[in-house]
Amino acid sequence: MKEGSGSLFKNTRKTTETHPDFTGSIMLNGKEHWFSAWVKESPKAGKFFSVSVGKVKEPMGFKAAGSDELPKNTLEDSDLPF
Numbered sequence: 238m239k240e241g242s243g244s245l246f247k248n249t250r251k252t253t254e255t256h257p258d259f260t261g262s263i264m265l266n267g268k269e270h271w272f273s274a275w276v277k278e279s280p281k282a283g284k285f286f287s288v289s290v291g292k293v294k295e296p297m298g299f300k301a302a303g304s305d306e307l308p309k310n311t312l313e314d315s316d317l318p319f
Contacts, residue, residue: 238264243272259286262294269294 238244243263248256257273264270271291278284 238262238269240264240267245272245274257289263290265290 241264243261245259245261248258248260250256251258258276259274261272262269263272270293273289273291275287276284277287
């Protein structure tokens, strides 16, 4: 994806009026961000898009830099069935 460009797709998982009509991503400052749009209507302008740029999209399973620490063991011996 090029800097300053993005893509929007129809939100097929919209279940409430507050959910965006379209979702996707946009590249800003070298990072991919969530990008959402709602179809709105006004008496003067007619139909238009209201858009929002969200947080940086993190890859699945991503750990922030500096978090090399292994997960802490939260199991107690008494939790084990044997």
